Amino acid sequence: MKKERVSILEHELVPKHEIVGEEKVAELLDAYKIKKEQLTKIKLSDPVIKEIKAEVDDVVRITRRSRIAGKSLSYRLVIE
Amino acid sequence: MRTKKIKGIKFGLLSSKEIRKMSASRIITPDTYGEDGFPIERGLVNQQIGVIDPGLRCKTCGGRMGECPGHFGHIDLEAAVIHIGYAKLIYRILTATCRKCGKVLLGEEDRKQFLEEIERQKERQADVGEVVKLVFKEAAKSRVCMYCGEPQQRIKYDKPTAYKEIDEDEKERRLMPNDVRERLEQIPDEDVALFGMDPKNARPEWMVLTVLPVPPVTARPSITLESGQRSEDDLTHKLVDIIRINQRFMENRDAGAPQLIIEDLWELLQYHINTYFDNDIAGVPPARHRSGRPLKTISQRLKGKEGRFRGSLSGKRVNFSARTVISPDPDIDIDEVGVPEAIAKELTITVNVTERNFDVMRETVRRGRTHPGVNYVRRSDGRKVKVTESNYETLAEELDFGWKVERHIQDGDIVLFNRQPSLHRLSIMAHYVMIMPGRTFRLNPTVCPPYNADYDGDEMNMHVLQTEEARAEAKILMAVQRNIISPRFGRPIIGSIHDYITGLFLLTKGEKRFEKEKVLDILHKIDVEDLGEPAGTFEPPEGYEVSGTKGDEVRPIPYWTEKQVFSMILPRGLNLEFQGKTCAKCVERGEECKKEKCSRDAYVMIQDGNLVSGIIDENALGSFKGIIIARIFRQHGEEITKTFIKNVSRLAINYIKQAGFSFGISDEDIPKEGKEQIREEAVHEAEKKVERLIRAYEGGELEALPGRKLEETLELLIMQELGRARDYSGDIAERYLGIENPGVLMAKSGARGSMLNLTQMAACVGQQSVRGERIKRGYRGRTLPHFKPGDRSADAHGFVRASFKDGLSPTEYFFHAVGGREALVDTAVRTSQSGYFQRRLINALQDLEVKNDGTVRETRGTVVQFKYGDDGVDPSKSDSGKFVDVDEVIRESLKVET
Ligand SMILES: [Mg+2]
Ligand SMILES: [Zn+2]
Ligand SMILES: [Zn+2]
Ligand SMILES: [Zn+2]
Numbered sequence: 001m002k003k004e005r006v007s008i009l010e011h012e013l014v015p016k017h018e019i020v021g022e023e024k025v026a027e028l029l030d031a032y033k034i035k036k037e038q039l040t041k042i043k044l045s046d047p048v049i050k051e052i053k054a055e056v057d058d059v060v061r062i063t064r065r066s067r068i069a070g071k072s073l074s075y076r077l078v079i080e
Numbered sequence: 081m082r083t084k085k086i087k088g089i090k091f092g093l094l095s096s097k098e099i100r101k102m103s104a105s106r107i108i109t110p111d112t113y114g115e116d117g118f119p120i121e122r123g124l125v126n127q128q129i130g131v132i133d134p135g136l137r138c139k140t141c142g143g144r145m146g147e148c149p150g151h152f153g154h155i156d157l158e159a160a161v162i163h164i165g166y167a168k169l170i171y172r173i174l175t176a177t178c179r180k181c182g183k184v185l186l187g188e189e190d191r192k193q194f195l196e197e198i199e200r201q202k203e204r205q206a207d208v209g210e211v212v213k214l215v216f217k218e219a220a221k222s223r224v225c226m227y228c229g230e231p232q233q234r235i236k237y238d239k240p241t242a243y244k245e246i247d248e249d250e251k252e253r254r255l256m257p258n259d260v261r262e263r264l265e266q267i268p269d270e271d272v273a274l275f276g277m278d279p280k281n282a283r284p285e286w287m288v289l290t291v292l293p294v295p296p297v298t299a300r301p302s303i304t305l306e307s308g309q310r311s312e313d314d315l316t317h318k319l320v321d322i323i324r325i326n327q328r329f330m331e332n333r334d335a336g337a338p339q340l341i342i343e344d345l346w347e348l349l350q351y352h353i354n355t356y357f358d359n360d361i362a363g364v365p366p367a368r369h370r371s372g373r374p375l376k377t378i379s380q381r382l383k384g385k386e387g388r389f390r391g392s393l394s395g396k397r398v399n400f401s402a403r404t405v406i407s408p409d410p411d412i413d414i415d416e417v418g419v420p421e422a423i424a425k426e427l428t429i430t431v432n433v434t435e436r437n438f439d440v441m442r443e444t445v446r447r448g449r450t451h452p453g454v455n456y457v458r459r460s461d462g463r464k465v466k467v468t469e470s471n472y473e474t475l476a477e478e479l480d481f482g483w484k485v486e487r488h489i490q491d492g493d494i495v496l497f498n499r500q501p502s503l504h505r506l507s508i509m510a511h512y513v514m515i516m517p518g519r520t521f522r523l524n525p526t527v528c529p530p531y532n533a534d535y536d537g538d539e540m541n542m543h544v545l546q547t548e549e550a551r552a553e554a555k556i557l558m559a560v561q562r563n564i565i566s567p568r569f570g571r572p573i574i575g576s577i578h579d580y581i582t583g584l585f586l587l588t589k590g591e592k593r594f595e596k597e598k599v600l601d602i603l604h605k606i607d608v609e610d611l612g613e614p615a616g617t618f619e620p621p622e623g624y625e626v627s628g629t630k631g632d633e634v635r636p637i638p639y640w641t642e643k644q645v646f647s648m649i650l651p652r653g654l655n656l657e658f659q660g661k662t663c664a665k666c667v668e669r670g671e672e673c674k675k676e677k678c679s680r681d682a683y684v685m686i687q688d689g690n691l692v693s694g695i696i697d698e699n700a701l702g703s704f705k706g707i708i709i710a711r712i713f714r715q716h717g718e719e720i721t722k723t724f725i726k727n728v729s730r731l732a733i734n735y736i737k738q739a740g741f742s743f744g745i746s747d748e749d750i751p752k753e754g755k756e757q758i759r760e761e762a763v764h765e766a767e768k769k770v771e772r773l774i775r776a777y778e779g780g781e782l783e784a785l786p787g788r789k790l791e792e793t794l795e796l797l798i799m800q801e802l803g804r805a806r807d808y809s810g811d812i813a814e815r816y817l818g819i820e821n822p823g824v825l826m827a828k829s830g831a832r833g834s835m836l837n838l839t840q841m842a843a844c845v846g847q848q849s850v851r852g853e854r855i856k857r858g859y860r861g862r863t864l865p866h867f868k869p870g871d872r873s874a875d876a877h878g879f880v881r882a883s884f885k886d887g888l889s890p891t892e893y894f895f896h897a898v899g900g901r902e903a904l905v906d907t908a909v910r911t912s913q914s915g916y917f918q919r920r921l922i923n924a925l926q927d928l929e930v931k932n933d934g935t936v937r938e939t940r941g942t943v944v945q946f947k948y949g950d951d952g953v954d955p956s957k958s959d960s961g962k963f964v965d966v967d968e969v970i971r972e973s974l975k976v977e978t
Contacts (some may be wrong), residue, residue, distance in 0.1 A: 031944060032933060032946075037942075038940070039942070039943060066950045068947075068951050068961075070207060072950040073946060
């Protein structure tokens with residue numbers, strides 16, 4: 001039997017992950033007056049990170065559905 | 081002050097060299113004090129390692145008692161001894177290294193890989209433990225040394241501190257501690273790194289002691305008993321034992337005693353040093369005091385709840401605090417606390433004497449120790465003087481600017497009040513002191529919910545604030561009225577409870593007419609300026625005397641309605657509409673809500689501070705619900721809310737005192753017809769249905785529900801049927817009791833208890849269960865010997881048809897106890913589990929902070945959440961967790977339009 005490969009990004013429990021462009025990252029860091037290292041981290045080995053082909057040092061934006069706020073944003077720095 | 085940042089903490093072992101280097105004295109005699117009462121030289125409390133006697137000076141640093149922190153000494157051990165704390169690790173290292181050349185038994189390639197992996201983990205600041213575990217596992221497999229070719233022997237570890245080597249012929253040979261030490265010494269520095277150890281800070285052979293550090297006397301002070309006898313610390317006792325055996329060992333060895341005796345003494349020395357470190361080792365009898373009490377040695381000082389870490393460092397005992405039983409006082413404010421005078425005389429606040437308070441302070445000192453007086457004064461030179469019966473007058477005369485006066489707490493002082501367990505921030509709030517006679521703390525009953533307190537013997541703690549900053553902070557952040565809205569759910573946690581709700585319910589229920597005197601009575605001690613226009617007048621009945629009337633003159637009497645009376649304490653500008661507790665859920669049943677024309681008067685409508693319709697109950701003013709309180713808090717602020725709560729309480733008490741209210745055992749009585757009806761229509765009917773179900777089951781006519789076995793289906797249906805029986809009997813009871821019944825009234829208004837409680841008391845207790853099922857455990861095939869095996873009927877499996885008032889039959893009583901036990905065990909388990917869970921949560925979250933930009937960050941500044949709670953709302957300033965109540969905003973803006 002041949003296994004069909006389904007992208008985990010399609011799954012309803014996986015929130016939207018997207019790589020943030022360099023300019024946007026600079027804006028973000030400036031807005032919060034933080035360094036990249038002060039973002040929360042996500043491992044390169046994370047299945048979603050593999051799937052969206054992000055690389056170490058990329059920043060990903062995660063958009064979640066939130067029961068409280070409707071939509072919530074968070075940013076993570078990809079690490080090894 | 082210059083602040084320094086901690087870069088890291090390094091842990092290592094002490095080498096013999098280091099122990100000698102830091103030692104101020106080599107200790108050789110097991111004695112402490114001499115005949116002259118002075119410490120013996122080279123003894124265990126000698127003056128080189130610290131002083132604990134007043135008047136003596138330290139011979140090492142010259143400091144007096146209190147100045148000298150103490151200095152370590154040492155004992156030169158005549159024989160090497162295993163350090164019990166590292167016994168297991170020593171065993172692992174022995175099995176992992178060559179018995180001849182000391183190298184770790186790993187091939188070059190493996191060795192390199194493991195070292196690299198350890199390096200990587202360290203760089204990541206991750207735990208190297210997992211890698212080290214693999215090193216030991218891998219190295220222990222080698223039978224022959226790959227470097228020198230030496231065949232390895234099996235090593236056996238005999239708890240707690242013995243090692244044996246087993247050769248090919250299965251012959252055992254004891255490895256004495258000095259053999260072990262020699263082997264460990266052989267391990268090259270480069271190999272030590274494989275154990276995750278840094279050879280500069282921790283060489284393996286340092287785990288075998290040849291020198292024992294002796295802690296300073298200041299760490300093990302002796303106490304002088306009342307008889308004048310000295311009693312030494314447990315550690316000192318233990319050190320005495322160690323020195324004695326050490327000496328005996330030396331004497332015997334020097335005298336050339338037989339090997340057997342030497343080994344025995346060696347073993348004894350090991351035992352004493354083991355118990356010196358840890359007196360609670362599995363399989364080792366603990367060292368005991370002469371009285372039979374086990375000694376408290378080093379590990380016992382550190383471990384556990386009362387140990388140094390959890391007991392002395394993370395938690396300490398505090399001064400300026402008091403604890404006693406609480407009792408109610410509805411006449412004090414919600415932010416006040418009644419403090420017994422006896423406590424007020426023990427707790428003080430330090431006041432600097434200045435020009436501005438000089439006269440007041442002199443008056444205070446002049447009162448001496450009588451309240452409100454002083455306990456101590458501190459002169460300008462810093463000398464502290466105890467105020468006594470004989471010196472307070474002179475002190476008052478001498479009082480001068482720059483002195484400090486430790487005055488008793490008095491009315492108006494701010495203190496912190498706390499009840500354990502402190503589960504949320506409202507468990508500690510700021511109250512203002514009110515000195516009272518008696519021995520208990522007095523607390524306004526409306527503040528019980530945040531503390532989760534009641535008056536069945538609860539005790540609470542009080543802390544007196546000592547600095548101006550602390551008092552300001554308490555006043556601004558911790559005052560009770562600041563915390564009316566709970567940060568947990570964004571609704572009031574302070575509000576009416578119990579009889580207050582009953583009072584308000586009684587007042588606002590039904591149409592009432594109050595003449596002026598009655599109104600004033602009900603408004604007693606409430607600040608109302610204007611009663612407003614009366615609702616109307618009524619003719620005085622025959623023989624009615626009206627003050628101010630003469631003769632036969634008949635004058636109509638003005639009256640105010642119950643809604644008007646309640647409205648008098650509502651602030652102007654309050655507009656509110658909501659459903660009360662007595663609402664019959666018309667909308668949910670598909671009918672239209674008749675709003676202010678509701679036949680049950682369940683629709684509360686307030687217009688511009690006037691109660692137009694509705695009965696006031698728990699929904700309106702109770703703690704946890706409190707719709708009116710919530711609105712007043714947001715619209716008018718905390719001070720007005722505080723006054724409102726006070727007024728509501730007084731109104732409720734005043735009215736309930738007039739109307740009268742009581743609940744007794746006879747209030748659970750149901751008339752004969754009612755009883756009959758419950759027995760026949762509810763219980764008997766259900767039992768018959770159960771029988772029918774059982775017959776259907778036994779006859780194979782019962783059909784299984786989807787996903788259930790046949791037997792499960794039967795049980796389920798029986799449970800349903802019996803549950804219905806209880807509910808139905810409750811309904812019947814309710815009909816017979818009627819709303820006027822005080823029990824029903826309390827349940828319906830939300831004051832106390834539920835209809836279920838009443839059902840069980842008056843009608844039928846119902847099915848008892850264990851784990852959600854009927855009771856089925858007990859004897860084979862039956863629950864009790866009173867029943868036939870295989871009996872599936874209701875009463876054989878825990879259905880209690882009686883009510884509490886009627887009394888339970890013996891079997892019913894037993895089943896009830898079975899069910900009750902489960903509830904008891906459940907709560908016990910739940911509280912301990914949730915307590916531990918909360919401890920872990922707090923430890924994990926305590927350093928997170930909401931910054932000014934709304935982000936949540938930890939101490940390094942890492943952003944944990946970009947917007948606090950995803951919506952940036954502080955729940956204690958929210959409306960049930962929401963930023964705004966949209967419906968309310970719309971209603972308000974529509975009003976402005978028209
Ligand atoms: Mg209690
Ligand atoms: Zn000293
Ligand atoms: Zn070797
Ligand atoms: Zn209704």
